Amino acid sequence: MSKQRQYALASLVLLVILGLGGYFWRDDSPAPAPTLKHSYTKALAMAHNGQPGAARVLYQQLGRSDLSAIRRASLYAELPNYPSPLALKLASRDVQHDDPLVRRAAIASIQAMLPGAQRSLVLGPMLDDEDQSVRFAVVDALLGLGPDEIGLYFGPLQHALVRYQQALAQKADDTAAQLHLARLYLHDNSYQEAAGALDRALQLDPENLQALATQVELLERQGQTDASRQVLAKALQQRPDSAFLQHELGRWLLRHGQDEYALLAFARALELEPDNNDYRYTLATSLHQLEQVDAAQKQLETILVHDPANRKARVLLIEYWKETGQLQNVQILLAQLEQLNPDDPLVQQGL
Template identity: 60%
Template sequence: MTKPHRYLLISLLLLLALGLVWHWMPGKLASPQAPHINYGQALKQAHNGLPGAARVLYQQLARTDLSDVRRAALHAELPNYPSPQALKLADADLQNPAPMVREAAIQSIVGLVPGAQRSLLLGPVLEDHEQSVRFAAANAMLGLSPDDQGLYYGPLQQVVDEYERALAAQPESAEAQFQLARLYLHEGLLDKAQAALEHVSRLEPDNLKALVAQVELLDKRGQPDQARQLLAKQLQVQPQSAYLQHALGVWLAHHGQTEYALLGLAKAVELEPDNADYRYKLATTLHDLQQVEAAQRQLEEIVQRQPSNRKARVLLISYWKETGQLQNVQILLAQLEQQNPDDPALQQGL
């Protein structure tokens, strides 16, 4: 073998040896790769309010290969991570081929968007070819004022009429009759609402939602004493019902009896400590009574139990600013920025 050939062979063997050493080195240098976040990890990250939650949630919703069920589950988390991108993703899914996903996107928009803008986004969905999607859009727009409904006031009434006919055709369904009563209450058709609620009670005598709706009906008839008596009577039967305790607290607060309302609201939280809605209402009621520190503690508890709960976090920031606890404000803002750097609260300098 000539010298040049020998040198070439030795060089090749050295390169091969170096390659093997490099491959097996435990600490070899390599360009850092972004960790691959799968659907399950992303959903968990969003649900638990972990850093980067908004980014991975948006990434998953941008995929085109997710099942309908998985896509709908992502939409359930989206309202906690508002941004122009979140709204764009929700709006895009109003055109998704699957009715389940379109309905989930409607709920996302309810959580992301205030009244007037919501009407502009959901109004066109009142003409969806799928009846259940039209009804979901109508439900989402029911609470809007006629001014906020704007150009869609007429189409909304048409869908509501269609919804009422569909519900009335299900006389043996307690849930359908309850929804029918709810629509009648919204429209001020009190006698029809009464009949539907009585129907629910015949089908399901222990239906507490129907009982609370009956309280609302009595209020609308100008019979607050009877409404309170109805709640009190049922509470004697079921004193450990968090739902009824909360309903009593809300009713008392609505009727200007805020101090008494605290008893029911606090009892509801005691009975269901993980219910963030109950605890949030207790916090705002405490704040109304100038018990700001107690209100802060309730909101802190929500954020500790549910770090992704943006509504409670933003209100707690506001309450802490109110009492000059700026260090706590900065901590919560930093956590919010880690979750979602495009959150409007950050952009507005909350």
């Protein structure tokens, strides 16, 4: 056999060996199906945008076991707009998830979906979670409930609250931590401690509007109405085009029985920040309180045009239309809600 033929035969044998090796060593695990890859993104977009069938695909994604923690947490941010027994079941299961990020997201979702006493029953056991951030998330979720609503978890909640305050107090150079600490003390009626935490927050960030608003509330709670008004007036004088401060002015005026002036402040806040649905919702409730029902309904309709997933606005608009006997409009809204989430308690309840 000539050398040329020997080289050709050797090359052929080598190719066969490499081919067999590639066959036996290849990864036979199936690649993720493209539809699954895209279904998470699609479900998140459908839920966020309030598209028909949103609840179904959202529940399907939360039923998966292969999602990353950050993706799972992102889905829970949308879940409160799609309440149902299944939604609660999914969230209640994930308060036991391995990742604290998912547990905190599930806790926040349950907080938004359940009223006080029921929330306490579901979240109370999490006050002894191994992760400190999860325990503190439960405190935030249960804060503001009365002793009767908290029930057997009142003692554990107080214990966790003290630990929470201690942890935040150690972050003396963190504006957000000091501001949150002030809020916790304010809830506890510990005014002197709240003032100390608030002073530290304002020293770190004198322009922090949330801190200024908390300072106004603290002064009010201590009976210093004139001082609270002066703090707010000074802040508004320096920042007359702040939508946040205009909204806070409206809230202050409401607390002091000046509803008509509050309405002007809320309208100004929305004028400065027209895409803020929270401000528009507040304006709607203020209009309704002053018996300007048509105007209130129009504000809520505007919210739903731009944010169809906003269940809070939809539910309130249904209530307002029921009050005025516009049952045909109620039926339209319920039909839209059924398209989003046929298991919504409001759909099940009907007219």
